[in-house]
Amino acid sequence: MSVLRMDNVGVVVTDLDEAVAFFGALGLEEEGRATVAGPDVDRLVGLDGVRCDMAVVRTPDGYGRLELMRFESPSSPVGDPGAAVNVLGIRRVMFAVTDLAETVERLRGHGAEPVGDVVTFGAHTLAYLRGPGGILVALAQEGG
Incomplete structure (x- = not known):
């Protein structure tokens, strides 16, 4: 067997504090924050000059987690925040x-x-x- 569990789902946001407050209002608890940067991060994600602030929020049962990420650099490409639920990719x-x-x-x-x-x-x-x-x-x- 190769998969033990799903640890989290990553969500890129423009305002980290706003996203943490929103999911806090839903009932998720902030688990921690960190900033990641450096050559190892660049190599891992395939981008140059990464600096990313992130917060992990978890469901009250402790199993479900979201990793909320705000990229300081490189800047995130503009997506369609109004995209419909049938657009390809993780939608909800x-x-x-x-x-x-x-x-x-x-x-x-x-x-x-x-x-x-x-x-x-x-x-x-x-x-x-x-x-x-x-x-x-x-x-x-x-x-x-």
């Missing part, structure tokens, strides 16, 4: 929540905007929100 991160309506309202206070309607599928009620920098976040409440 989903979290299980206990109170969907309350969570949506709390995140709206941090700039989140609904992508579509709140919909019930089977045993789950779901909502998609667009957070800081266009990050798509899906929320799922079991039992509707």
Whole structure:
């Protein structure tokens, strides 16, 4: 067997503090921050002159983590923060929540905007929100 677990998902952001606050409002806990730079980092990611500030946030159960990254250099190419959910690549991160309506309202206070309607599928009620920098976040409440 080669895979032991998935450690984290990396998300590039324009404002690290805003992203940490947004995911904190969702209920994730900041685990730590660091700045990485130097020739080993350059070789690892295939870029020259990397300087990246990052923060790791984790779910309350301690298993799920996001690595939020803001590149000071080289500057990040401009993407489409309004890209639809069907654009190729990693498009969203989903979290299980206990109170969907309350969570949506709390995140709206941090700039989140609904992508579509709140919909019930089977045993789950779901909502998609667009957070800081266009990050798509899906929320799922079991039992509707």
